[in-house]
Amino acid sequence: METITDLIKDVPVPKMVKIREVFDDTHIPEDKIVETVQNELSREALGGQIKPGMRIAITCGSRGINHYAMMARAIVDFVKSKGAEPYIVAAMGSHGGATAEGQTQILKDYGITEENMGCPIKSSMETVQVGLSGIRKQPVFVDKNAMEADGIILFNRIKPHTSFRGRYESGLMKMMAIGLGKQHGAESIHHQSPAIMHELVEEYGRTIMEHCPILGGIAIIENAYDETYLIRGLTTDEIITEEPKLRDLSYKTIAHLLFDKCDVLVVDKIGKNISGDGMDPNISGRFVQPKYCSGGINAEKVVILDLTDETHGNAQGIGLAEVTTRRLFNKMKLEMTYPTGVTNTFLHLMKIPMIMDNDREALQLALCCCPDAEDQNNMKMIRIPDTMHIEYIEISEGLLPLAKENPNIEILSEPYDLPFDEEGNLF
Template identity: 85%
Template sequence: METITDLIKNVPIPKMVKIRERYDESHIPADKIAETVTEQLSRDVIASRIQPGMRIAITCGSRGINHYAVMARAMVDFVKSKGAEPFIVAAMGSHGGATAEGQRQILADYGITEENMGCPIVSCMDTVEIGLSGVRHLPVRIDKHAAAADGILLFNRIKPHTSFRGKYESGLMKMMAIGLGKQHGAENIHHQSPAIMHELVEEYGLTILKNCNILGGIAIIENAYDETYLIQGLSPEEIITEEPKLKEISYQTIAHLLFDKCDVLVVDKIGKNISGDGMDPNVSGRFVQPKYCSGGIEAEKVVILDLTDETHGNAQGIGLAEVTTRRLYNKMKLEMTYPTGVTNTFLHLMKIPMIMDNDREALQLALCCCPDAEDQNNMKMIRIPNTAHIEYIEISEGLLPQAKANPNIEILSEPYDLEFDENGNLF
């Protein structure tokens, strides 16, 4: 690496400025979260389906959701109040290394444990076939414990998907088709053409609604600050008709960078708890299937510095960057990362970018390799903590004119030099 270090040692790193991006702050107060979940489940179209003595599976996935454990516990308590017996089932496709233990650990990281929930938590990778999809007559499988339950309550966040566009994207329909399908279901869908993935999610979901006792679900929408914007209880029928409307609302509430493009985008951390692709392409602009999706910022080079602790070494999405660090590389666990790639077939997500020994060299490498930069002496760089938290970010001086012209951006500092420790890593 001494040769590369020598080649880039004189590349200047632009001065940065702290800014705040302002978005709609509307949200449900934290002390009203459990109460709102209970109110939504109490709607007769859902509550009337829960009868005393029923054994009911409540789905929980791998995505980070604000107040996740509070909402899950509220669902458990409501089921108990109806005289039924709840249990939580891990419903996250192939995540957690496609192992029961890995999926149980993901839930535990969110505070979803048997002790906190007051009910059993079931995690296994075994599935059973519940029918054939209505259009293509493909076998549809779901978690065997959920299939054996007297009823299933769905629980998931509604948001734009990272690799396809359609009537249903990330939400309750996908939770059924892929989450409950475990590794088998996720693989069956992902191994079809990406062009029809949105059709398969709907097709599989409708098959599950027809052949399983889905009692309804709780759909969550978060605002740009990861606060709970909306909690909506949906009956099985409403999942079909109302989820597409909720998806459209989610497009308006998600965070997005208030800049169209930059030379270098620096992402401090990626992880499966942040996005299925490690970083949300609706922010980063780096889509798994750009043929079918677009949006986010246009960055000539992307640098990823580290992994979240919650991702447990799963570095899915690292292949969407050009540069990374040895720190991230050393944390990457192939046994956690590769099963997701085998399942979703997007093997390029696991490709390892150029590895630099520290943060300083990673930035310098990216900055010196931007031939399309408008002004080589005034590079435009943006640094974000991760794609889920972009309220407070850093921009280079070259972006200040745009920032000052945007009423939704607040300038928080004068320009300053980034500080690195003795090892060349950012403080």
Template identity: 45%
Template sequence: MSIYSSRDKVSALVKDVPLPRMFRVRQVFQSPEIPSAKIRKVLEEKLVLDSGCIRMDGKRIAVAVGSRGICNLPEIVRTVVDYLKDMGASPFIVPSMGSHGGATAEGQKCVLRSLNITEDTMNCPILSSMETVCVGRNEEGREVLVDKNAAEADGIVLIARIKPHTAFRGRYESGMMKMMAIGLAKQKGAERTHNEGVGNLAKNVYLNGKAVIDHCKVLFAVGILENAYDQTAELHVVRAGDIEEREPGLLKKAFEYMPRILAGDCDVLVVDRVGKNISGEGMDPNITGRFILPEYAQGGICAQKVTILDLTEETHGNCHGICNGDVVSQAVFDKADFEAFYINSITSTVLTLAKIPMVMRNHRECIQVCLRSCVGTDRERPKVVRIEDTLHLEKIWLSEAYWEIAKRTDGMVVEGDLAEMEFDEKGDLF
């Protein structure tokens, strides 16, 4: 149902707002990369050298896989599964994504399917359940929950991308500790980790993650670092006993590899798409600067207004975090699965993340509303930045106000001439 169908007066209010000409820029970052063709070979060598595994004849090993869109994820997971089989084990995959997928077993399996993680592609079972068991208590005496299938396995292997978190700062942010504290804990356990608020997340991720190491049969983790182009930069196989010591150093590297918008601050940031496969909050505030609770984390650019034009297919309607935009298109609203992202927001305890921004009927009006509502800007030459999403920042579009800046800025290569924005008959960008 359109919530915009009768707002002709709103359309009339912005229809004459001029749109700036735009040009395309390629951003150049110095980033190492493991080519996709070499992922299996590199990871196999590290598994042999660093996993510490010996023959595991007949043992059932749970492989924890999350919901993020990680480069080369199917190849990484399949390599781990095949390695465990070579060691004589019987591996199975456990969705390890807290409350994602609508907090249902089938929903979480569906999320994995969208990432090409299926029983056929991985050649092993996927045991998806929201049932958890208490495996022990953390150092503050609180119960720690873990997925029942994983807890009852003979061993657990984690596959986790390590990167800065979108809401807090700490020695452990998104990565191996968080997968144990929140991902493997399913909705019920994730809620417990969040229930003291964002200000205590850094502490609770560490305490609950460490408790999982202490009380469960975690064997090792595959820690993934990605470069500024969303490509695999490094792969690390970390034994369970070394996670506490090694993860902070890997997180520091992840900060160094992060991309950024080299053009800097802007009047309007246009984000083509957001989704849970892109970032926990749909778009990464470490890029956009739109932190829901800036007292706990800062970074990124400063944009007066942000508009979101669409959701990714892989997010399955979970638009958790779109409140970080000021204006969204009708398409975003139409695709929203309110149950999925309400569950996610309730679990995180940050209900602000479930708020809906202003909804406009098409892309043109989204941008025009943002431009019209900016203050203290040059109306003739507004600074507009357009990105595909916060994972893919190699190719971006800048407005005419950046033309001379881009030509003299290191790391920015102008790849197109100035041109008018092109819209289809519905008013959406091509």
């Protein structure tokens, strides 16, 4: 690495400025979360289906949701109030290294434990075939533990998907098709043409509703600050008719970088708790399948510095960057990362970018390899903590003129040098 270090040692790292991106902060207050969840479930068409003595499975997946444990416990307590017996099932495809233990750990990281929930938590990779998909007649699989219930309540956040567009993207329909399908079901969908994935999610989801005791679900939409914007209880019929409307609403509430393009985008951390692709391409602009999706910022080079603790070494998405650090590389666990790639077939997400020994060199390498930069003396660089948290970010001086023109950007500091420690890492 000494040769590369020598080649880039004189590349200047631009001064940065702290800014705040201002979005609509409409949200449900924390002290109203439990009440709202239970009110939604109390509708006769939804909660009225729950009878004393019934065993009710509640799905919990791998995506981070604000107040996740609080909402899950609210669903559990509602089920108990009806005289039924709730339990939580880990509803995620190949996450957690495609192991029951790994998926239990993911839920534990969110505070979803038997102690906190007051009910059993069941995690298994076993599935049962429940039928054939409506149009293509493909086998449809569902989590064995969920199928042992008298009723299933879905629980998931609705948001734009990272690799396809359609009437149903990330939400309750996908929770059924891929989450309840576990690794077996997720693989079945992903190993078909990505061009029809949006159709498959609906087709498999509808098949599951026809053959499984789905009672309905709780759908969550978050605002740009990851606060709870909306909580909506949906019956099975309403999942079909209303989820597409909620999907449209989620496009209006999600955060985005208030710049069209930059030379270098620096992402401090990626992880499966942040996005299925480690970093949300609706922010980063780096889509798994750009043929089918677009959006986000146009960055010539992307640098990823580290992994979240919650991802447990799963570095899926690292292949969407050009540069990373040895720190991240040393944390990457192939046994956690590769099963996801085998399941979703997006093997390029696991490719290793150029590895630099520290943060400073990673930034310098990216900066010196931007031939399309409009002004080499005023490089446009943006640094974000991760794609879930982009309210407070840093921009280089080269972006200040654009920032000053935008009424939704607050400039919080004078330009300053990034603080590197003796080892060349940011602190």
